[in-house]
Each structure stands twice: as structure tokens, then as C-alpha cells.
Amino acid sequence: MRFRWMAAVSAVIAGVGAAVAGAAQAAPGNVVLGGSSGLVFENNSACSLTAIGYDNAGRLVGLTAGHCAPAGTRLASETALDAGAVGVVAYSDNGEGLDFAVLQFDPAKVTPVRTVGATTINGIGPTPGPGTTVCSNGRSSGPGCGVVWGNLDETITLNQACSKPGDSGGPVTVGDRLVGMNQGRVTGLAGIGFDVPCSTAANPIHSPAFFAPIDVILAAVNATGGVGTGFRPI
Helix, strand or coil, X not given: CHHHHHHCCCEECCCHHHHHHHHHHCCCCCEEECCCCEEEECCCEEEEXXXXXXXXXXXXXXXXXXXXXXXXXXXXXXXXXXXXXXXXXXXXXXXXXXXXXXXXXXXXXXXECCEECCEECCCECCCXXXXXXXXXXXXXXXXXXXXXXXXXECCEEEECCCCCCCCCCCEEEECCEEEEEEEEXXXXXXXXXXXXXXCCCCCCCCCCEEEEEHHXXXXXXXXXXXXXXXXXXX
């Protein structure tokens, strides 16, 4: 979808691919991951984890944006690169649909948590309506909140939270309920270009961010019938 490709940006960090690729030589570690944790992929992209939990087959899985990496790409925790690869992209729509990916983690290496920094995820919430204050958290911007402007359609909700490259995939919450997946900031709409980058999460003067409602994402995950089906946060 053209709108998504204009707004969704993944950060490139030199050398992280080599760190992930070296997993076979890395010592196993107890890597803590939860919603908003930074992830790096062997294709040299960096994104944020939406949430971590289990699917209906008992697999330890998570979600992030689809434009971060294709299926089969190994991934590591940004804060524990010495642990090597801790998971793999089990499914990705490559940013060409809803822009989501399903991650499968190695339970021998990963400890899932509900709270990372300012973000706690204790369940799933409904899609927030206009005027609702939502909060986001990502590896680049950190925690911040903003008002929901409205929905472009059932898959895109505009809001005034901060979104920088690398925040893609991060959780959008209302209280302790996960309501969406951050996918980028708006850089143009209806042929009109505008792009005011977010400087800090505390500065509200910037282009709107957008997220996909989590219930829409989970319905799409279930429709694949594969890894991640029946996802529930821990």
C-alpha cells in the first residue's frame, strides 16, 4: 500500500547483521524481551517489539512491523547482542499488506516480560476512538503519548505520538492494554507531501504517527493459520 511505504521507515545500523549471523559462536544468554524492546535483524534493520506471548501451540512468539525483515531472517535483542540470534521471523508480509510480522523466539534464550520501561501490557484493548490519548514506546523515541486524530480506514489510525525510524512495530497502549502496532509517521497524504520529524517524545510538534489496531493485526495473524495463531500476550 503506497501510503504505508511513504510513512514506514526502518532504521539501518551498521554491523548488527554480523552480530546476529554469529549466533552459532555466541554463548546462550537469558535475554529479557517485552513490548517496546529493540530488535536487530541480520538484514541490518532495527525495529521494536510490539508484544511477546504464546500462540495456541504453546510457542513463544512476538509481533513487529512487516517491513522490518522478510520471513526466515534471524534476529537478536539490541541490548544483548552477545547472546546472538534469539529468534527468527516466522512470517512477514514485507510491508505490502497490513505491515506485520510474526516472530518465533527460542524459549531457552528468551525470558518474556510484561513490563519494559514505561510500558506494561496486561491484555488487549479495543481500537481507540478520536480524542483518546494513546501511548507508544520504541527503541528510538522511548515512551510518549498523544491524542488519536481518527481512522483513515479500519487498518490505519492517526495519532500525535512520536515515531522515529526504528520505532516501527512498537506497542501502542491505553493504560496497560495493547491497542495497536506503531508503523511509522505520515510523510504525505493524498498527493500532498509534509514531513516534520519528531525531535523528542515530549515535543508534540511533528507529523502524525499511525498505527494498525491490534485486533486487526491479530485477525490477520490467525488467518495465516501458522506460527502465531491464537497469539496472547503473557
